[in-house]
Amino acid sequence: MKSASWSESSKLVAVVIDEMALKEGLSYDKGRDLIEGFIPAGKQLANHALVHMVRGLTEKWKQAVGYFLSSGPISAADIKVHLLECITRFKDVGLKVVVIIVDQGSNNRNLFQSLLRCTIDKPFFVYNNNKVILLYDPSHLLKKEVSHTAIFINTFDKLFNRFNSCRLSSGAQMEYALSETSGHLEFLQKMLPWIRSVKSKGN
Structure with missing residues (x-):
């Protein structure tokens, strides 16, 4: 380079840094x-690979620089060893x-929190007099947030449908008027802990 x-x-x-599963084979x-x-x-078959890629922050380029094979997910301690070696090189x-x-x-969370002692207030560590910021992949964070939002909307939709019908019967479960035998009360009892756990973004 x-x-x-x-x-x-x-x-x-x-x-x-990203880890991927591999199909075992010789x-x-x-x-x-x-x-x-x-x-x-060792004599164990490799079924995981930890890949390191470097990319420019101000220039448009990227390059895979190494991979490390393991049997099972690689430990946080081993990730740290490979990471510090990469920084040095x-x-x-x-x-x-x-x-x-x-x-x-x-393993990545363990690396950040336990081995590199990073927190929300201190999202970095210092190695060889070099301050290195630790960041979770924004695309993964976005997918997780979208998933949580979809679950939230779907759950509220079920609640709304259970109590928004005047029909006496329906092919869909509990999408009909409440009665002593309709199952609505049991459903609501199960949903109460979830309802109580819902908080606004500002709380």
Whole structure:
């Protein structure tokens, strides 16, 4: 990577980390005379890969720079080791890592909160005198918010339909007038905890 002639702003980068599941399998590399498909340190078959990609913050470029195989999801401790190694290597070639971007997987949350001691008030850590910001992938956050909104709307729609009908019978469950045997009261009892949990955005 030829970054020596770049401007200082062009050397600012983000590191994106993502893990993916792999199908277990073995293959023979005739050129190197070895069998591939195992994790590097052991005889277990690899079924996950942690991929690191670097991309410019002020320039339009990106490059996958490494992957790490594991049997099962990689631990937060191992993610930290690979991450710090990447930051060091990027610094060696003149790049400055400004932000780390990951999804909200449990290992990533553990990495941020427990191992790197990051909080809402301090969403960064310092390594080799370099301040690095930690960020959850905005696209994943948006999808999660959309999912929660859809569930909220669907639940309220069910409540509305249960109590907005004057028909004595209907093919749809409880979309008819309330009675002692209609099941509405039991449904409402089950929904009360959810109703009480609903809060406005300002609360």
